[in-house]
Amino acid sequence: MRVLYIGDIFSTPGLRAAKAFLKRFGEDYDFVIANGENVAGGFGITRKHLHELLEAGVDVVTLGNHTWDAKDAFELLEETPRLIRPLNYPPGAPGLGYTTLEARTGERVTVVQVMGRIFLPALDCPFRALDALLTELPEASTVIVDLHAEATSEKRALGEFLAGRVAAALGTHTHVQTADELIKRGTAYLTDVGMTGVQDSAIGMRFDEVIYRFVTGLPKRYKPAEGPATVCAVALELAGGRAKSVARIQWAEPDGAA
Ligand SMILES: [Fe+2]
Incomplete structure (x- = not known):
């Protein structure tokens, strides 16, 4: 089974590039996951954005620390199993922290997201939350974990904690693709998929x-960058719930698209 993981889709240029990539290469994949927590101008996801992503061929959209920024998320998370938020929110949070869906091959894929606790909101322990979930899931599950965290050390430790237990543990949130992909005990790992x-x-x-904000220490509203966008993603080849290969992707949208 070939799985595509698209890194944090940021605002209109990111959405445009992701859709162009999927139009061109979507058929090559049996299951597509995307992080969509920055698609609404950097802050959360709206109903329209989610529909566009699902229509473009994304199977599951993950969120993160911007989950609640766009108010649509409260409803969307209750409506569809194709949108998930971090698993380690305290009990009672709307929506799902993991979801199990069917890939084009007929195999079932479980996608989980956890959020780190370094320089991010103090949620429940992501290690313990994952441990509890993995003991609950059937032994033969194909599990892909989105590690939404700021600190490399925390993502690296979570990756090791999951090695041999899941198909892949892929970092999101820091928006710059790292070059440390590896497969350990059948688990693919990358510190950050990129933006x-x-x-x-x-x-x-x-x-x-x-x-301006760094130099003056004063508030100023951020504005999403415009211009040509690049898709940062990871292609995984999985068999029997473990990874056979992991490959980073950086795909620049064609000239004139911006
Ligand atoms: Fe984030």
């Missing part, structure tokens, strides 16, 4: 306002 959006930016936002 799908305008790479010539402060992780998706225009530099001007970001630099």
Whole structure:
């Protein structure tokens, strides 16, 4: 089974590039996952964005620390099993922290997201939340984990914690693709899949306002960067719930698309 994981889709340019990529290469994959927590101008996801992603061929959309930024998420998370938020929110949070759906091959795939606790909201322990879930899932499950975390050390430790227990553990949130992909005990790992959006930016936002805030310490509203976008993604080949290969993708949208 071939799985595509599309890294954090940022605002309009990211969505445009992701859709173009899927139109061109979507058929090559049996199951597609995308992080969509930045698609609404950097902050959350709306109903319209979710529908566009699902229509483009995405099977599951994951969120993260921006889950609640767009108010549609409260409803959407209750309506569809194709949108998930971090598993380690305290009990009672709307929606699902994991979902199990069928791939084009007929195999079932479980997608889980956890959020790290370093420089992010203090949620429940992601290690313990994953442990509890994995003991609950059937032994032969194909599980892909989205590690939405800021600190490399935390993602690396979660990756090791999951090695030999899941098909893949892929980092999101930091928006710059890392080059440390590996397969350990059948588990594919990458510290960050990278951002799908305008790479010539402060992780998706225009530099001007970001630099102003750093230099002056004063508030200023961020504005999403515009221009040509790149899809950052990972292609996985899975068999029997474990990874056979992991390959990073960086695909620049064609000239004139922006
Ligand atoms: Fe994030």
